[in-house]
Amino acid sequence: MYIEAFPSKLKHARERSGFTQRQVEKETGVKQSLIARYETGKLEPSIETLGILADFYGVDLNWLIGTSGQNPLLRPNKDRDIITDKMAGVEKRRDD
Numbered sequence: 001m002y003i004e005a006f007p008s009k010l011k012h013a014r015e016r017s018g019f020t021q022r023q024v025e026k027e028t029g030v031k032q033s034l035i036a037r038y039e040t041g042k043l044e045p046s047i048e049t050l051g052i053l054a055d056f057y058g059v060d061l062n063w064l065i066g067t068s069g070q071n072p073l074l075r076p077n078k079d080r081d082i083i084t085d086k087m088a089g090v091e092k093r094r095d096d
Contacts, residue, residue, distance in 0.1 A: 005066045007041040013057035013064065014039070028056050 014024060014035070021039075025032040030049055037043035038053075045053065054061040 006044075006064070007039050009064055009066070010053065011039040013053075013059045017057045024053075024056065028052050 014021070019027070021032045021035045024030060024035055030045075030052060034043065034045070034049075035053075038045050050061060050064065054064050057064075
């Protein structure tokens with residue numbers, strides 16, 4: 001049950017956050033190829049990687065791994081906006 005639900009929940013969390021797999025790699029250091037394999041169920045992430053992705057997507061780890069029925073959007077969208085603003089600031093500094 002948990003293994004079957006995890007890949008789709010992980011993909012859902014990423015899509016709801018508005019990031020591509022490449023953008024997640026850039027921001028978290030988790031390789032895009034690994035994210036793709038996690039989202040298709042071909043590979044399971046380490047506990048450390050689970051924590052990194054759950055924090056980045058702003059979801060409860062228990063929801064992500066299927067041990068709780070809590071809503072995945074525990075944090076308001078303003079957290080995503082803060083991350084997006086930070087990304088824009090990083091890009092701007094690189095352009096300067």
